[in-house]
Amino acid sequence: MYREKGLLIVLSGPSGAGKSTVIGGLLKRRDDIRFSVSATTRDPRPGEEDGRDYYFRTREEFLRMIDKNAFLEYAEYVGNYYGTPAGPVDECLEAGYNVLLDIEVQGAAQVMERRPDAVSVFLCPPSLQELERRLRGRSTDSEEKIKGRLDKAVQEIGRMPTYNYTIINDVAEDAVRELDAIITAERCRTARKLYIISEGDFIS
Amino acid sequence: MYREKGLLIVLSGPSGAGKSTVIGGLLKRRDDIRFSVSATTRDPRPGEEDGRDYYFRTREEFLRMIDKNAFLEYAEYVGNYYGTPAGPVDECLEAGYNVLLDIEVQGAAQVMERRPDAVSVFLCPPSLQELERRLRGRSTDSEEKIKGRLDKAVQEIGRMPTYNYTIINDVAEDAVRELDAIITAERCRTARKLYIISEGDFIS
Numbered sequence: 001m002y003r004e005k006g007l008l009i010v011l012s013g014p015s016g017a018g019k020s021t022v023i024g025g026l027l028k029r030r031d032d033i034r035f036s037v038s039a040t041t042r043d044p045r046p047g048e049e050d051g052r053d054y055y056f057r058t059r060e061e062f063l064r065m066i067d068k069n070a071f072l073e074y075a076e077y078v079g080n081y082y083g084t085p086a087g088p089v090d091e092c093l094e095a096g097y098n099v100l101l102d103i104e105v106q107g108a109a110q111v112m113e114r115r116p117d118a119v120s121v122f123l124c125p126p127s128l129q130e131l132e133r134r135l136r137g138r139s140t141d142s143e144e145k146i147k148g149r150l151d152k153a154v155q156e157i158g159r160m161p162t163y164n165y166t167i168i169n170d171v172a173e174d175a176v177r178e179l180d181a182i183i184t185a186e187r188c189r190t191a192r193k194l195y196i197i198s199e200g201d202f203i204s
Numbered sequence: 205m206y207r208e209k210g211l212l213i214v215l216s217g218p219s220g221a222g223k224s225t226v227i228g229g230l231l232k233r234r235d236d237i238r239f240s241v242s243a244t245t246r247d248p249r250p251g252e253e254d255g256r257d258y259y260f261r262t263r264e265e266f267l268r269m270i271d272k273n274a275f276l277e278y279a280e281y282v283g284n285y286y287g288t289p290a291g292p293v294d295e296c297l298e299a300g301y302n303v304l305l306d307i308e309v310q311g312a313a314q315v316m317e318r319r320p321d322a323v324s325v326f327l328c329p330p331s332l333q334e335l336e337r338r339l340r341g342r343s344t345d346s347e348e349k350i351k352g353r354l355d356k357a358v359q360e361i362g363r364m365p366t367y368n369y370t371i372i373n374d375v376a377e378d379a380v381r382e383l384d385a386i387i388t389a390e391r392c393r394t395a396r397k398l399y400i401i402s403e404g405d406f407i408s
Contacts, residue, residue: 122394127404157406165389166397168404178392185369185389188382190326193370200331200372202361 002195006032006093007186008115009100010163011179012108013123014153016134018169019102022123025176026100030183034097036072036089039065042080055085073103073110084111098183105156112162119186121179122163126170128154206399210236210297211390212319213304215383216312217327218357220338222373223306226327229380230304234387238301240276240293243269246284259289277307277314288315302387309360316366323390325383326367330374332358 013019027033039055041062050056057065062081065071074083084101092099101111101118112120125131131153135146160166165182169175197203217223231237243259245266254260261269266285269275278287288305296303305315305322316324329335335357339350364370369386373379401407 121392124397124400125404126400128406130404154406154408157401157404158408160401161394161398163394165392166394166400167392168397168400178388181385181388182392184382184385188325188369188371188386190364190367190370193328193372194365196328196330196370196372197361197364200329200334200361202332202358204358204362 002199003096004187004192004195006034006095006097006099007183008089008093008111008118009098009183010108010111010118010120011100011102011123012105012120012163013169014105014125014131014156015149016131016138016153017123017125018134018172018175019123021172022167022169022175022179023100023102025172026179029176029180030098032096032098033183034092034099036084036092036099036101038082039071039074039085040080040082042082072101072114073107075107098187105159109159109162119165119182120163121165121167121182122160123175124157124160124166124168125153126168130170206403207300208391208396208399210238210299210301210303211387212293212297212315212322213302213387214312214315214322214324215304215306215327216309216324216367217373218309218329218335218360219353220335220342220357221327221329222338222376222379223327225376226371226373226379226383227304227306229376230383233380233384234302236300236302237387238296238303240288240296240303240305242286243275243278243289244284244286246286276305276318277311279311302391309363313363313366323369323386324367325369325371325386326364327379328361328364328370328372329357330372334374 011019037051037055039057039062041057041059044056048054066074070085071083072086072089074081089099108120111118128150132150135149167175167178215223241255241259243261243266245261245263248260252258270278274289274291275287276290276293278285293303312324315322332354336354339353371379371382
């Protein structure tokens with residue numbers, strides 16, 4: 001019996017688009033989703049476990065992995081490296097699970113370039129005004145910081161055309177339903193179902 | 205306020221794949237689906253109404269429509285013409301409805317060629333054996349006729365790779381859910397959502 005491979009799904013969007021809420025809702029609807037564990041060169045914090053929270057690696061190990069092209073994406077941030085190792089992701093996909101990468105816009109661009117088979121989904125707030133309302137509602141950030149985030153969001157929304165799908169996150173429940181539908185639909189792509197010609201004995 | 209256009213959906217597959225059941229189930233889940241009315245040169249039967257059951261046209265009218273490229277597909281069958289006029293379909297799409305064409309494999313090929321924007325879905329039985337069981341179960345056709353249908357099905361399944369999506373109709377309920385998801389997902393394609401950049405005031 002043929003086993004269908006899983007989907008590599010890239011979910012991105014500006015801060016305040018509502019990614020966490022949408023992912024939470026998705027997990028209530030599907031049990032075939034897995035997440036990747038990132039690698040990092042930063043020190044483990046108390047309670048963090050290697051392989052569960054992060055793969056903790058030395059700077060030398062991390063750089064060697066970069067050389068071997070072992071990351072779907074990576075970046076340096078405040079003096080430490082962070083990245084998504086390809087190996088565990090591919091193992092999950094082979095086992096038939098859909099792997100969801102919850103990732104910021106620059107990392108998403110790297111994954112899309114390295115993995116044209118990835119299904120990319122941009123989560124977009126319904127309007128700049130609503131995004132501003134959400135950012136103000138959830139933090140006590142300074143006026144300057146909020147303005148900075150809004151500017152960054154507008155820039156990031158300019159990358160929307162490079163994504164396969166765009167979900168406008170007005171009502172979270174609808175956004176969850178749409179993300180769920182995208183995963184179901186993408187698994188129905190004909191290229192993924194051609195095995196039925198031989199499995200179903202339809203050879204002419 | 206921008207109004208999203210509907211999708212043109214081509215649903216096809218061999219006789220016995222279960223199209224009618226799946227369409228029936230879809231209509232219970234969505235109220236944004238419309239069907240096209242075919243044009244024909246055959247005479248109306250008692251109770252049939254022009255514009256509801258068919259557009260009844262003379263042979264001359266039909267041939268003129270062919271010349272004007274007014275059909276998404278057409279065919280001659282037992283001395284009469286049958287076809288899908290593009291005009292009413294496009295009006296429905298403009299109004300935001302998804303138009304479902306329930307159509308045999310040859311007509312589907314014509315629509316896909318004329319309308320690369322159409323979303324094509326192939327409904328495939330799970331196996332030749334199961335298809336045979338279904339065809340025998342629902343008719344008192346002769347052995348020869350059933351063999352003919354199975355041969356035709358195998359030929360038609362050979363066209364599967366030309367479709368965007370393939371739904372393997374093992375359990376009808378799952379097939380309905382998948383068709384529903386394909387429609388929801390296709391409406392989330394980024395190309396259909398770019399209006400949010402201006403509508404949402406995200407212009408940088």
